[in-house]
Amino acid sequence: MQQAHMSALETKHAGLDARIAEESQRPKPDTAMISRLKKEKLKLKEAMAGI
Numbered sequence: 001m002q003q004a005h006m007s008a009l010e011t012k013h014a015g016l017d018a019r020i021a022e023e024s025q026r027p028k029p030d031t032a033m034i035s036r037l038k039k040e041k042l043k044l045k046e047a048m049a050g051i
Helices: 002-025 031-050
Strands: none
Touching: 002 031
16 A cells, blocks of 8 residues: 555656646746745655655
């Protein structure tokens, strides 16, 4: 069960990484959105470290 949870967190983490990269490539990136996504990504990383 814990492995499934870890896999789900890793998938979300990778998805956030892709969204951050995509937003950063736009001509006028939304810095507020990038900041929010990075914070969410950090929370996921902390959750993965806690498992």
